[in-house]
Amino acid sequence: MASSDAPAIAPVLDRPDAVDNQTFARPLEARVSHVDLDLDLDFARQTVAGTAMLDIVAKPGVDTVVLDDDGLDITAITDAAGRPLAYTVGQRVEGKGAPLTIRMGESREITVRYSAKDADAMQWLTPEQTEGGEHPFLFSQGQATLNRTWIPTQDSPGIRQTWSARITAPEDLTVVMSGLSQGEPEAVEGNRRAFRFAMDKPVAPYLIAIAAGDIVHRDLGPRTGVWAEPATIERAAREVSDVERMVDAAEKLYGPYRWGRYDMIVLPPAFPYGGMENPVMTFLTPTFIAGDKSNNGLVAHELAHSWSGNLVTNAVWGDGWLNEGVTSYFENRIVEELYGKKRAEQEAALAFANIEETLAEVGADAPGTALHQQSDGGDLVGSAIAYDKGSYFLRTVESIVGRERFDAWLRQWFDNHAFQPATSAMLLEDMQRNLVRNPAEAERLMLREWIYEPGLPSNVARPDPAAFASVDAAVRAYANSGAIPAGYDGWTSAERQRFLDNIPKTRSAAQLAALDDALGLSATGNNEELFLWLELALANRYEPAVPQAEQFLARVGRAKFVRPLFAVLMGEGEWGQPIARRIYAETRDSYHAVTRAGVDRVIGTGG
Template identity: 40%
Template sequence: MRLPVLMLAAVLLPLAACQKPSTPEATPAPPASSTGSAEAPPVRDENSFAEPQKVVIKHLDLDLAVDFDKKTLAGTATLDLDWKDKTATALVLDSRDLNVTKVESGDGTTWQDAKFEFAAAHPIYGSKLTITPVAQAPKVRITYSTSPTASGLQWMSPSMTLGKKTPFMFSQSEAIHARSWVPLQDTPGVRFTYDAHITTPKDVMALMSADNDPKAPRDGDYSFKMPQSIPSYLLAISAGDLVFRPVSERAGVWAEPAMADKAAKEFEDTEKMIVTAESLYGPYRWGRYDVLVLPPSFPYGGMENPRLTFATPTVIVGDKSLVSLIAHELAHSWSGNLVTNSSWKDIWLNEGFTSYVENRITEAVYGSDLAQMEFVIAQNGLTEELKETLPKNQLLALDPLTGEDPDNALSGVPYTKGQWFLSFLEQRYGRGTFDAFLRKWFDEHAFTSQDSAEFERFLNAELVAKNPGKATAEEIHTWLHEPGIPAFATPAKAARFDVIDESRTHWLAGHMTPADIDASKWGTQEWVRFIEGMPEKLSAEQIEQLDAAYHFTGTPNAEIAQRWYPLTIRSGYTAARPAIADFLATIGRRKLVMPIYSELAKTPDGLAFAREVFAKARPALHPITIGSVEGVLADKKAP
């Protein structure tokens, strides 16, 4: 998932505690599969009810009907089981607000009714579903339907789409939202293959994180296969008025018709990115790499669903200045999708690695200037974020997230601190040596889920021990297990920002006007630097002067907007309010809207305005974004 390089501080909110699960007994590692190396024995995940040390899902068969009127998916989920504990009598699954009407167990030919029971719902983790199959049956089939308010699904009426004619639905399973639309072991420590049969209205195209055929007829009846094993958070589905545009033989763009050509042009360098990543870290192992451009209500920048990245349209600005998002989601094809964190406490193994690989791809395709500017912006954002982050949440190797929502681990720490750590290793060991090490990590752990302890072991054995005198054990321990950024870390530098900083300084001092600043060649990154370096507040004359010269208010570039609008709010520039209302009514990406809502909520007048805007925007927003905004607005007393 992308919390993009151009980011403001996120807030980590500790949630209600629950009892820490007992440590499971060790089980023998299964043999290597045809799609990867041997997997470590599955362990209990503190954010899941599942007991994979007893029984593991190996394959999933879905047969679901998409019902836009009821806002539900309904049908069956058939689970192929690998019983690890020969004395186990129950299969424990994760679920959230699912309506299960029948459970059967059998061998796929003969079925018998099986007992099932839901535990009382947990406020974060949903309901534990315990199934007692007949003996240790190799398969369990569950007949169920989802709730219209499933946290992992968004249902959009035709009026909320670009085309205004066809409804739209899409999923967001990370971190633990897959359980809201499929009963399964919802933990990144369990990987499975899957097949799916999906039916929709005949004018609707369905896609999944699987082998989407660009030439498939739109007939309302679709079949999918995912032969590589994936964790549950990479299970994805979408349905709507979608058309395909190729950008290479193995890559293309799916989007609503009005967006398709524009998106394909913006993402036309995707094949170059794939080739670059392959040259560094080995072959792309997922077949096709396509991008699905979702409506602007999508709560994240991107989601790395294998074979079908979900992407926000807010990065399509016409100059490719934000396409590093595609580099990020593509990079997950190695870091995250291929080698996965085994639980969310080790999310830096997904996101820190991916942010590092993304920057390498960006550098190779678009040049070192852009890559360095993005790294500087990310590091500065992290520095600010750490001022408001508890020390325990500043570690790369986190303690177990017992009782917490793993969504709260999605801060800048695993992304940017993780990237910074890997850049430190690159600097100490040299790029060639480190590239070979990283490729070996991916190759030897392909299609497995791993934790920080395994990476630290591999790092010491394959890099530190073989190249003595480059980095100390104390330095590595500081990066992984201590809060903050180590004092010995080297900050990134971007020469192009020197001109930006000088221009801003002279303008603030009154030595020049906006007309005197040569900004004709500035891209998104330069404008972000220009605005982020402003004082907390500007005078009425200053902010009016900037807006008259650069037309920030109403900008179509959401990265600029999400920095400009909070500045206008702090500065009392109410002339921007109509544009703020329009922005918040059309954009649902959390990273873009939360800074604005947070700033508005600081004053009674701003809070009243924010609540009015949110009430109008709410029907088109994803449940994840709704929850975030409600949290900010509910923290304040009504004016």
């Protein structure tokens, strides 16, 4: 899609359900429309420093703009003519930062000169934390509200902004960002190079992202490619070699890919998430690489965010399911297109099991199991709700109205709200207006119950029981007689995960040893399966698994794996707690702030 097709300034919603309580900004009075960064990366000091020039759109007579600031060291704020502007940094609110209030007068272009050290969005890695071991590395993770720790702007998903950047870094490092590269890097003073980027589509500010390190690129198709460290690039390129086909499949389903290129970067394993859908530059954990593309649903998921999340974005974090649930549904459709219905149904069945496990743990009436959350989304009881319940909502609607009608509706939703924020109420209104045909169908769909009520509505389209029929039979056989399945090596990864997640949770050391010996669990190259093995082994105080768990937790920073393993150890009293505390004392500093925050709560420490 050409840049002229995107709105120059995206709207800010003027409705009560779009008020973001996680920002200090008052965007209906004065809002940021464009950010231009000029920053230096200082790896020795682990600091970014430079300027952010902001374009402001304000109502007539408004002479003040409020930004979000969490720990920025501001040295000056000036107008377009370089004249100083008065500003104040208000009282800090835990988890939110502080309001940066600027008296801009009639100026609608302001420049903030600042630096950011110890920014929670940034992770600075030593050479020893990289695959190559020779150069340092940096990456950012801004979702949900961490970008205010390194960028002075209005850090709210409902205040979409275009942006540009000039970034300087040591000459032996390469910089990538979540915008399109603007020409070749330029040599600058001090043995450094300058890289330029631009995002001419208005995006939610959490989607501004950066990475820098010893990385190289491989083309995968006419508009797709992957970045990684030299030691990782070949494995990474093989694993994601289907991505051009994924883009084609996604476009066939729900319309054109509107961002130009689709590149990915496989980061060092300290990255706290499986993936992050930063526009034109998806960030990926290396832990998804299994050698057989069995975890490529993750890649499909991040690609699908190019429509649901990046193109149409939740205006507030209490509606985060609009990003993740819709994307999870879309992901499964891409998987079906590329890898067949059997794999898609198996992965959907695993997602449904996540919902059931969560509801069994917290209760079907727990408020945090509603898709829409009244506050910031922090009340959600886990990803099984925003991701999996959200996906099953759309699967259920599709099952009732039919795939053809549903696909036409979802495509028009993306088209009609492209580059704009949205809320749960807006999606409900759109469904009622453009999808539902009559009152009887509306009653069958139970749309409001799905979005606003806890638990699973009675009309849920449950997964095909045949998806795992043979695996579930093997689980029963193992539970009843200890029979270890002979065909395990030939199973899909989803089947192996289903088996490991459903066998009896209490196992003796001899039983665990027999399982490991027969199935090669501790030697698997699939980290999803390795995690399930370690979780089972540690929960049964299986001593031979402790060294492997220690190595895994020292190598991997993905919160999905790290936090539960520490939780298992902490739940094992005098046996597990000393192990957990010893390992965490050695690994805490290597984790991103996102992962540290979760494990701190588990361990009961702030460091």
